[in-house]
Amino acid sequence: DQQVKQNSPSLSVQEGRISILNCDYTNSMFDYFLWYKKYPAEGPTFLISISSIKDKNEDGRFTVFLNKSAKHLSLHIVPSQPGDSAVYFCAAVARGSTLGRLYFGRGTQLTVWP
């Protein structure tokens, strides 16, 4: 049962343009959402997060938007750079639960070309 879904396995964007990565979730108990970036042969690294009490969080070139009614979040990267090429994982957690387990999507491979 995939509670976090990333329906686009890949995205290709030209350098300098905006990259938009999408994520949907099904569990209404999720109240905290995270994006991780993963380079080959490395572990995922934390990128940005958002609490369910907000609808937007910004950190430099990275902005995450949350639409709770649609159970949808997106990561915007502006401007995109070749070094952003990586697999991006969306993750969600129900902080109110005692377990605090992260549920991950399958990931989206972003390629930024010059």
Added chain:
Amino acid sequence: EAGVAQSPRYKIIEKRQSVAFWCNPISGHATLYWYQQILGQGPKLLIQFQNNGVVDDSQLPKDRFSAERLKGVDSTLKIQPAKLEDSAVYLCASSLASGYEQYFGPGTRLTVT
């Protein structure tokens, strides 16, 4: 600040053999996680420790997988006997507390032939 350390980085074994992975979390992180990541999928939690106690092992195949975290610091994950479908990257992560940002190690790529 040192990150999460894992060893070995790569391991190739034959089916029915046993294997063990080691993890050293970030200093001061009470919560430690082991994930399995199969090619093309996101990481899936196998087991979560809070200090040296197990918080969640509901997705751990306990007939062949075991894990321990002695003294609430380092942890080992063992598979015995291994199956072909265990081929995956095994990731260790740690966090200050449950439900917050987790920091991952580089992973161990296991190939079972």
